[in-house]
Amino acid sequence: MAFTEEELTYLKSQPLARIATVGPDGQPDVVPVGFEYDGTYFYVGGIDPDSTRKVRNVRAGHTQVALVIDDLVSTNPWSPRFLRIYGTAEVIPRQGRFGETTNLRITPTQSWSWHLSGHPLDHDAEEFAPRRTVHSRP
Template sequence: MSFTDEEAAYLRENPMGRLATVAPDGSPDVVPVAVEFDGAYLWVGGGSAVTRTRKFRNVAAGGEKVALVVDDTVSFAPFTARGIRIYGAAEQPFERVGMVGPGVYMRIAPTVSWSWNMAGEPVGETWYATRRAHHGRHGRPRRRERTDQSSTMPTTAPGSPPAWAARAPPGRHTPERPRVRL
C-alpha cells in the first residue's frame, strides 16, 4: 500500500473528514462525512437514505473524481495541525455493514495523497513538509513517493499587506484596492 503505517493508523483513528464531489453542471459540493479505511479503500456512507444525498447523486451521475480531507488540530498553542488530503475515484454504492452500521457505502480508491505532520509536531520557522504518494490500483504504489521539503509559510511584518497581495496582478482586488459590489 502507498500509505505509510503512520498514515494508515491516522486514517483509522480519525474517522471524520470532508468529501468533495462535483455535480454534472460543474458545481462543487463538500460535506462532512464519516470515513472508514480498510487498508486499501476508503468507505463513505450509511443508511439506505444516503443514496439520495448530493454526494451520492453526483457520483451516480458520473462524477467519480472526488477529494477527501481527514485532518485535526492537535493544539492551538503552540499551533499543531496534521492531516491527509486524498484524491480518488468513487465507485457506485455497495450494500455492506460499515462503521455507522448496515447500509449503502461508496468505495473510494485513492489515486494520489498528500500528508503532513503525522508526528504531531508544532509548526516552526517553516510550514510542515508534505509527503506525496501516488496510489495504483487497490492502493498499491504506482510511482515513487516525493517529499516536498520546500514548503514554507510566508511571513510578513506586522501591519504590512499579506504576501499574496504583493503577487496580485495590477488591477486585481487587493487590500489596497478592495472589490466593490454594486
C-alpha cells in the same frame, strides 16, 4: 505505493473526514462524513445515503472525489495536520458502520500527508513539505 505506518495510525485515530464531489452543473460540494478504511479502499456511507448529494453526484458519473482527514493538535502553538486523498468513487451496497446500506467505495490515486507527528511547528521549510504518494490500482 501504500500508506505509511504513520499515515495508517493517523487514519485509525480519526473518526471524521470531509468529502468533495462535483455535481452535474460543475458545482463542488464538500460535506463532513464518517469513513472506514480497509487497507485498500475508503468507504463513506451514512444514514440514508441514497438521498445525499455525494451519492447522486457519483451516480451521475462524476466519480473523481477528494477526501480530507484533518485535525488540530493545538491552537497555541498552531499545530494542524492532515491527510488528503484524491481518488475515484463508485456506489456499492456494503455492510458497514451503519449496517447494510449504500456506500461510496473510494480507490485512492494520490495522497498527501502533512505534519502527522503533531509536534509544535517552528516554520522550518522542511516542516511545510507534504509527503506525496501515487497509489497503484488494486
